[in-house]
Amino acid sequence: MNVLVTGGAGYIGSHTVVQLLNQGHSVIIVDNLVNAHPNVLERIERITGKSPMFYDYDLCDERSLDEVFSVHSPDAIIHFAGLKAVGESVEQPLRYYHNNLTSTLTLLRVMQRHSVKNIVFSSSATVYGDPDTLPITEAAPLKATNPYGQTKLMIETMLMDIAKTADWHIISLRYFNPVGAHQSGLIGEDPSGTPNNLLPYVSQVAIGKREKLSVFGNDYNTPDGTGIRDYIHVVDLADAHLAALSHIKDTTTYRAINIGTGKGTSVLELIDSFQAASSKEIPYDILPRRAGDIASCYADVALAKDELGWEAKYSIDEACEDSWRWQSQNPNGYSE
Numbered sequence: 409m410n411v412l413v414t415g416g417a418g419y420i421g422s423h424t425v426v427q428l429l430n431q432g433h434s435v436i437i438v439d440n441l442v443n444a445h446p447n448v449l450e451r452i453e454r455i456t457g458k459s460p461m462f463y464d465y466d467l468c469d470e471r472s473l474d475e476v477f478s479v480h481s482p483d484a485i486i487h488f489a490g491l492k493a494v495g496e497s498v499e500q501p502l503r504y505y506h507n508n509l510t511s512t513l514t515l516l517r518v519m520q521r522h523s524v525k526n527i528v529f530s531s532s533a534t535v536y537g538d539p540d541t542l543p544i545t546e547a548a549p550l551k552a553t554n555p556y557g558q559t560k561l562m563i564e565t566m567l568m569d570i571a572k573t574a575d576w577h578i579i580s581l582r583y584f585n586p587v588g589a590h591q592s593g594l595i596g597e598d599p600s601g602t603p604n605n606l607l608p609y610v611s612q613v614a615i616g617k618r619e620k621l622s623v624f625g626n627d628y629n630t631p632d633g634t635g636i637r638d639y640i641h642v643v644d645l646a647d648a649h650l651a652a653l654s655h656i657k658d659t660t661t662y663r664a665i666n667i668g669t670g671k672g673t674s675v676l677e678l679i680d681s682f683q684a685a686s687s688k689e690i691p692y693d694i695l696p697r698r699a700g701d702i703a704s705c706y707a708d709v710a711l712a713k714d715e716l717g718w719e720a721k722y723s724i725d726e727a728c729e730d731s732w733r734w735q736s737q738n739p740n741g742y743s744e
């Protein structure tokens with residue numbers, strides 16, 4: 409397939425591009441590098457021996473996107489591009505609504521104009537808010553608690569309506585907590601500034617960039633009192649996109665599918681696992697709960713297995729080993 413990957417220079421996008429190239433697909437990336445480093449392209453080439461086409465375009469720029477479609481006639485789109493920091497979305501809601509919604513609307517209009525109607529969209533477990541029951545199935549009620557989550561819900565709503573019209577094949581993948589890095593140590597997560605998410609923070613403590621971790625709450629109703637999440641290895645997540653692409657033509661109604669491991673890991677368990685992987689001590693303090701956090705969140709993964717024939721292969725220990733390899737080989741991320 410000829411696959412156009414929006415946001416393909418980002419964390420999840422770059423890992424998916426590697427898997428696509430390794431499986432013999434051709435890849436066109438559109439990414440304005442608002443949250444990615446250009447060096448990722450050379451790393452992708454080192455891993456795969458192939459180079460994807462790359463356009464440094466903003467997806468909101470309809471004319472440029474139209475040109476990409478005219479030149480490359482993609483068969484399918486994987487749509488990763490978007491802004492994703494929850495706290496930032498609360499501070500800059502207009503920027504988030506504009507970027508995430510306008511880019512998606514522009515993409516969908518251009519797709520329609522070129523009769524390219526196969527798309528896999530990056531949704532998030534954030535659309536479940538604070539779940540009533542665990543594990544979370546796709547039938548759980550949807551609610552968003554911040555502008556970032558609202559954009560995911562709004563985009564899913566648009567896609568649901570569009571999927572009712574002729575010839576569209578649409579799958580939204582609702583990711584749980586992506587972690588880890590490619591086993592080569594050449595690509596991984598490279599957050600700018602202070603990481604918001606747990607694993608990048610832990611890994612910066614291990615490398616000595618941060619003094620200690622703050623554990624946000626140990627009084628949750630969980631076995632050790634700390635928050636429980638479903639951490640999914642980014643290479644497993646990348647493979648889920650390939651599985652979605654190979655089933656996209658069977659998809660005649662809108663499908664939203666959880667992508668996780670189905671297993672929960674607590675903050676303290678993750679620290680243990682990272683300490684074992686890195687042979688570094690991770691000092692931490694227990695702080696009060698972080699506003700907006702929930703106690704536990706993990707996926708029911710039956711639908712992904714039934715519909716896509718996909719399930720996670722890698723454990724949290726392997727994810728920590730791969731994250732540590734990436735962090736220790738690239739202490740400054742992609743910057744040299």
Ligand code: NAD
Nearest residue numbers: 415418419420439440441442443444466467489490530532
């Ligand atoms: P990322 O920030 O690393 O990648 C997103 C990419 O999109 C970046 O390279 C950025 O430069 C690009 N981009 C943003 N706006 C753009 C625009 N207007 N035009 C062109 N390019 C643009 O994020 P990621 O972690 O790889 O996430 C990918 C997708 O998955 C996002 O939609 C995110 O919301 C979603 N998601 C991520 C997580 C997570 O924890 N990482 C969890 C659930 C869902």
Ligand code: UD1
Nearest residue numbers: 494532534584585604605606609622623624635637675701
């Ligand atoms: C965050 C996002 C969510 C997104 C998800 C996956 C928020 C409020 N939510 O959720 O929208 O879908 O990532 O990328 O940002 N923790 C610490 N110390 C830290 C960081 C985190 O103890 O320094 C704890 C948290 O309290 C939580 C767990 O670690 O229990 C995981 O946190 P994080 O990685 O931020 O992910 P989520 O909270 O699941």
